[in-house]
Amino acid sequence: MSKRDPLSTPEIAVALADLPKWRVVNGKLHRDFKFKNFVQAFGFITQVAILAERMDHHPEWSNVYGQVSIDLVTHAAGNAISALDVELARQIDEITL
Incomplete structure (x- = not known):
């Protein structure tokens, strides 16, 4: 099985047990982040962008101020x-620790 193959509903439920701040919204893993200001939010986006590029797997995202x-x-x-989404979510969580 490839990391890009779709996960089953039970597999997603198991993954979410380890990702308590993420949830499924409209068939996608979703999480909201809040920062003190735009500069902190943009710094986070930059870190995620570098990580995503390294993984060759890119998020859909939006940013409004913080x-x-x-x-x-x-x-x-x-x-x-897919498993790739779960792995990226885990690595994003590590950035925010």
Whole structure:
């Protein structure tokens, strides 16, 4: 099984047990982040961008001042959640520790 293959609903549930701040919204892994200001939010976005580029797996995101919203889904898996999304979510969480 490839990391880009879609995960089953039970597999996603197991993954979310280790990612308590993430949830499934519209078929995507989703998490909102809040920062004190735009500079901190932008610094976080930059760190995630470098990580995503290294993984060759890029999030869908939005930023308004100190808030960043991230959605993770694998387009090659038919816009489904894959192990690659779970791994990226874990690594993003490590940035925010």
